[in-house]
Every structure is written in C-alpha cells, then in structure tokens.
Amino acid sequence: MNKYFLLFPMVFLLIFSCKKAENIGQDLLPDEDFLNFNYTDTFVVSTKTVADEPSRTDKLTGLYLGTLNSTKMGKSTAKIMFELSNPLSLPADSLAPFTIDSAVLFLKYIVFYGDTLQANDYVVKKLNANIADDQIYNSNQTGIFGTTEIGRANNLTLNPTQEVRTYLTDSTGTQSVIRIPMNTSFAQEFVNKIGSADSVLHTFTKFDAYFRGIEVSIENASANTMALINLNSLATKFSIFYRDVNGTARELTFPARLFTVSSSLQASSINNFEYTNSTTTQDAINSTNQTDSVNYIIGQSGTLNKITLPDISTFQNAAFNRAELLVTQLESNIDTSQNPTTLYLIYKDNSGEWQSGAIGSRDSVLINSLGQKVARYSFNITKLLNDMNLNRITTREVYLSNHYAPITQVSTLNSLLSVGGFPPTRIIVGGSNSSDPLLKTKLRLYYSKK
Secondary structure, three states: OOOOOOOOOOOOEEEEEEEEOOOOOHHHOOOHHHOOOEEEEEEEOEEEEEEOOOOEOEOOOEEEEEEEEEOOOEEEEEEEEEOEOOOOOOOOHHHOOOEEEEEEEEEEEEEEEEOOOOOEEEEEEEEOOOOOOOOOOEOOOOOOOEEEEEEEEEEEOOOOOOOEOOOOOOOOOEOOEEEEEEOHHHHHHHHOOOOOOOOOOOOHHHHHHHOOOEEEEEOOOOOOEEEEEEOOOOOOEEEEEEEOOOOOEEEEEEEEOOEOOOOOEOOOEEEEEEEEEOHHHHHHHHOOOOOOOEEEEEOOOOEEEEEEOOOHHHOOOEEEEEEEEEEEEOOOOOOOOOOOOEEEEEEEOOOOOEEEEEEEEEEEEEEOOOOOEEEEEEEEOHHHHHHHHOOOOOOOEEEEEOOOOOOOOOOEHHHOOOOOOOOOOEEEEEOOOOOOOOOOOEEEEEEEEO
16 A cells, blocks of 8 residues: 555645636536636645555556666666467477577567666576466565576667567568577477477466466666567567477467467566665655655656645635646656656545546646746546545545556556556656746636626
8 A cells, every 4th residue: 555644734825816717617607697707716735755555567468677777766677577378389299309499588569768778688587486367466576586597688788670580481570679598498398398298388278387487677787778568469479499300490489478268368467666766755755744845756656746635615606617737847857768748647536446537638838947848737637626525535635647547537547457557757746845836736726606
C-alpha cells in the first residue's frame, strides 16, 4: 500500500475571486435562473510527493528492461521475467545427431528511453520457479528470480536502425532488436530432448514443467538505457541454430509464451522494478510539510503527486459546470528520450481499488519567472469532484501518475491488462509552495449562482 502521510487540513488560497465566465458549461445548468450568473474561481490546492505502492506487472505483453540514472531523481532498474513456449516445429528423429552452431535470445523493443550510446551488459538467467497462471504478481516481486547464468551480451548498445537477422532465411533483418548470445551447453539440453521418450518439447504442459523460464537484466551500475520489450512480436524468441546428420542448417525456435491452448492471456511474464531515490526525492517523501514546492513523479511504482481536493459543498446555491485541475511541469524532461504527452489522475474508490479518474493532456506551454518554457497539463475532473460532493467517493485525495491506463474515465488499474506497461518517464511539477504562481497546482471551478 502507499506510505500514507498524516492527513493535513485542507489549505486553499483564493487567488482569483469570482471572475465572470463566458457561458461555460451552459448546457449543463439545471434551470434558466442560473444562466446570467456564471463565475470562475481558481484555488491553489494542497500537494505532496509520496511513495507509490507496488503496481501489478503480470499479464503484460510489454515489459521494460534496463536502468535509468538521474542526479535529480535517482536510479531505477527494470528486469523482465517470462516463460517460453515449446518449439514451433521439431525435426524428425532420423536426422539426429544434431550439432549446435549457436544459440541466441532475440528481444524486439518498441521504444527506448535514455542514452542509446551507453554500452550495457545484458545477462540472462534461468528462473528458479514457475510463473503461476492464477497468481497476481507485483512490481516488487522477489520470489521468482534467475539463478544460473545461461547467456550474456557485454558492452551492447541499442541501435534502433540496425537490421538484425533473426532466422535462417532472413535476408533483410529486423530493426530494434537486442541480440544476446546464449550458452551452447544450455542449448544442448533442449537439442538432447528432440525425439526423447518424455516428449517435453512436444506438449505444453510437460515443457512448462521442464523449463521454468528466463530472467533478463542489466548488470552495470552506470547504465542509462531502458527499452520496452514486445513479447508479442515474432522477433522476440529463443533460437537454437544447428545442423542435422546431413549437415543441413536448421533452427529450433521457442517464442515467448503469451497464450494457452484456450487463447486466454496468462500471467507468463513479470516486470520487476527497483529504486534508489536521490537525496532530494527521498527528502520530499520523508518531509512532514503539508505541501511541497515541487513534486516528483517517477513512473514504474516510484513516486506519486498526492493532491487533496477541496470540499465544494461550501459553495451554497451553486451549480458546477466544469472543474479543471491545472498542473505545470517545471522543466524539460532530461531523464528520458521524450516528455509525456499525458499524465494520469488516479484515486482509490470506496473499496480501496485504484481507479483512473481523468487523463491530463498537455494543453499549453508557459514561460516561467526565469524565462523557461514549461508545459501545463489540464485534467477535467468535473464528474469526479461532483461524485465526491455527493459522497459517492469518500476520499478527497487524488494522485498524479504516469502509470499506463486506458483512455477511459473509470478503469480499474488493479486488474489492468496492458500492452504499454508502466513507462519510466519521470517529471517534476510545481507544488503549492512554489514561488512562481504560474507553477502552482490549481483547481479552476466554473459555476453558476442564482
């Protein structure tokens, strides 16, 4: 669960008093008596950087692999664990004995963050336990980890435009592929099973019991690269290249396991995230101040920006047409290759389940007091605030996050099936105590009164 801090009294400062609006939300008003009195009030709301709780990271077809280092945010590491399916095809027993030429793990990535010029050491190990189909796994999972090293690629840099051949007859290659050589002794274990009496390569159930899966991680501490691995790609696979008794070149291919015979998505892959926060970030988390001057949002279960919304029931005889939460990013994102175009507002419903309450789109660019360009995100929280006012939602605490979520107003994150996974994008946003009024997190209300 989140490391909840003391619930501080709501402090909100009225900085724009009752400015008349231009008929905003007029179609939502309850009767004609309200039409001539439209107002806008803007408040600074209470904000706090808090530690995130573990995210559910099983049932994903997109897994993040790598390490990102930041002097401002700290170090975050993502490793992947996934199972393989039994081979797509097997040669006839009469073609034995087989001689191994090489064995390779191919990982197709969709997008990368950080520095492509950074050389990294990729290490592959065997899992020490099976990934259970009916179990929920979280980002801090510690029970399933690799033990014996079975593959390694040292000093490997990501080269998205490089064409990597991933099968014997491939003449053009595939771009954005990580190629990790595997131990031939490990590959020999599978070749020896071709035509064996136990048929572990032929049936899914026996193969699943025979081979638990693999873990892939980056070893070097100075690494600053992270990639989103696509397990659904045909280019993500473990391949053994060998020759039969006649010297004919062949390959044995084990794709990532995503589906059972019934084609239902299984918990056959897990992302694991680890953090070492910077002193600045950790101090913000540990602070007992009611509000922060800045807030740190770190993806992949790092930190959240907690916002306490006001009790709008104090507005008597008012009809609320629209409520907007305005959040400003302090500076350009230097930790990753791209700035987020959206942020997510999440909250806990009355049952304690995470829900997606709103999508924050980057709607404008402002110039702060230092002459720097800063991005602002706007969240439409009209329904959410009204649900709170009607006690349909008992909490008034919401959280800014860059957890992946579907583009819907309400979606349970606890059971989320996500191709996108949890992006590592990290940003700094203005808080209630910011000295620059343009950077303060604000709530803007559009309402009408008789």
